[in-house]
Amino acid sequence: MSALDQLVKEFGRLPGIGPRTATRLVYHLLRGSREEARRLAGAIEALADRVHPCVLCGTFAEAEVCAICRDPSRDRSVVCIVEGAFEVQSIETTGRYRGLYHVLGGRLSPLDGVGPEALNVAPLVERVRVEPEGIEEVILATSPSVEGEATAVYLEGVLRPLGVRVTRLARGIPVGSDLEYVDGSTLAEALAGRREVHGAQGGGGREGIGEDLDF
Amino acid sequence: MSALDQLVKEFGRLPGIGPRTATRLVYHLLRGSREEARRLAGAIEALADRVHPCVLCGTFAEAEVCAICRDPSRDRSVVCIVEGAFEVQSIETTGRYRGLYHVLGGRLSPLDGVGPEALNVAPLVERVRVEPEGIEEVILATSPSVEGEATAVYLEGVLRPLGVRVTRLARGIPVGSDLEYVDGSTLAEALAGRREVHGAQGGGGREGIGEDLDF
Numbered sequence: 001m002s003a004l005d006q007l008v009k010e011f012g013r014l015p016g017i018g019p020r021t022a023t024r025l026v027y028h029l030l031r032g033s034r035e036e037a038r039r040l041a042g043a044i045e046a047l048a049d050r051v052h053p054c055v056l057c058g059t060f061a062e063a064e065v066c067a068i069c070r071d072p073s074r075d076r077s078v079v080c081i082v083e084g085a086f087e088v089q090s091i092e093t094t095g096r097y098r099g100l101y102h103v104l105g106g107r108l109s110p111l112d113g114v115g116p117e118a119l120n121v122a123p124l125v126e127r128v129r130v131e132p133e134g135i136e137e138v139i140l141a142t143s144p145s146v147e148g149e150a151t152a153v154y155l156e157g158v159l160r161p162l163g164v165r166v167t168r169l170a171r172g173i174p175v176g177s178d179l180e181y182v183d184g185s186t187l188a189e190a191l192a193g194r195r196e197v198h199g200a201q202g203g204g205g206r207e208g209i210g211e212d213l214d215f
Numbered sequence: 216m217s218a219l220d221q222l223v224k225e226f227g228r229l230p231g232i233g234p235r236t237a238t239r240l241v242y243h244l245l246r247g248s249r250e251e252a253r254r255l256a257g258a259i260e261a262l263a264d265r266v267h268p269c270v271l272c273g274t275f276a277e278a279e280v281c282a283i284c285r286d287p288s289r290d291r292s293v294v295c296i297v298e299g300a301f302e303v304q305s306i307e308t309t310g311r312y313r314g315l316y317h318v319l320g321g322r323l324s325p326l327d328g329v330g331p332e333a334l335n336v337a338p339l340v341e342r343v344r345v346e347p348e349g350i351e352e353v354i355l356a357t358s359p360s361v362e363g364e365a366t367a368v369y370l371e372g373v374l375r376p377l378g379v380r381v382t383r384l385a386r387g388i389p390v391g392s393d394l395e396y397v398d399g400s401t402l403a404e405a406l407a408g409r410r411e412v413h414g415a416q417g418g419g420g421r422e423g424i425g426e427d428l429d430f
Contacts, residue, residue: 002277003265007258013251015243016236027301028230029259030266030275036228037263043222044256047241048249050218060245062217086242 058103059088075099077136083107107151128162137165273318274303290314292351298322322366343377352380
């Protein structure tokens with residue numbers, strides 16, 4: 001196979017990149033300078049060589065312990081549980097969370113043979129048990145899919161007996177969406193989770209639990 | 216900058232890949248095996264090291280002269296002029312063209328400072344002049360954009376005096392499109408270029424010029 005076809009094949013393995021897009025990317029690299037292509041190759045090599053999961057939380061980092069786990073200004077009493085490291089990045093982008101994370105490395109999916117033992121659960125239990133300053137709250141931030149729900153239910157069963165507060169991300173209408181296009185289950189969740197309006201500032205939870213979550 | 220951010224930046228330089236997609240690609244590589252990432256890096260390196268423009272036609276090849284130019288079964292009397300090597304690939308995929316190619320490396324764009332001297336025109340003129348077995352026809356396959364048109368008009372002016380037949384790709388309604396959504400200029404071109412229907416086989420050109428173009 002030619003170097004060109006080989007790279008089309010490799011690009012085509014990436015998510016969301018079909019053979020046509022892969023070909024376009026290869027020709028883009030060929031049109032550019034060889035330096036540019038080598039810089040991309042080098043950046044991928046550097047990623048493979050230097051980035052590994054944080055030994056504590058499982059997010060990707062170049063150090064053994066990631067910058068979030070090492071940051072003394074983070075609130076060590078709250079741990080947000082996510083399926084993958086990508087979600088850590090999404091939540092960090094909001095700038096509204098100051099606690100720690102724990103990456104599960106997937107979600108329960110019996111049909112695909114993914115049981116609890118395949119997820120990063122034992123280290124989580126260990127973390128909740130031994131964390132010296134005490135983890136007070138665990139936020140379940142798994143996906144709102146069937147598997148994500150099942151994972152959350154399972155984790156709640158494992159974590160609540162440890163005496164920790166277990167919360168979930170709020171369900172409701174996504175910001176910027178049009179009510180007309182919101183599906184029934186989301187609308188039902190939004191109704192059930194409705195919050196009282198306290199003057200112009202908003203805020204304040206109907207069930208109280210959300211009030212202290214705005215870090 | 217971390218290796219992760221660096222690669223997000225490099226991926227983000229590729230066409231059609233925004234920062235969000237770039238981040239997703241990086242996390243995809245991190246989730247996969249390190250081997251997979253290294254294979255991608257290696258394929259890019261190999262491309263940069265081994266693939267170069269063919270010295271005759273300008274398409275990308277690993278040898279000094281590309282497989283098309285070397286192929287003795289190709290019709291050396293016809294040369295198809297394209298803006299970039301990507302188009303060579305598109306035309307080859309049709310399997311309907313058996314002539315040679317010539318890659319211009321762009322199109323005339325005075326606003327961007329791309330004049331005739333920036334394109335691969337002089338070697339084309341040379342090719343038409345010295346091709347031992349004689350180039351009889353040059354097909355202008357530039358884009359149907361303003362710049363592509365201007366390039367075609369310019370090339371016609373340069374090539375016709377050399378005594379070669381100059382043709383253009385047919386304009387008309389794209390296959391599989393809905394007439395309702397075809398724009399006015401395309402429809403006008405389709406009308407002007409209409410062809411007579413010869414029984415069930417189709418074929419046969421109104422102006423005669425297209426008849427012998429089905430290699």
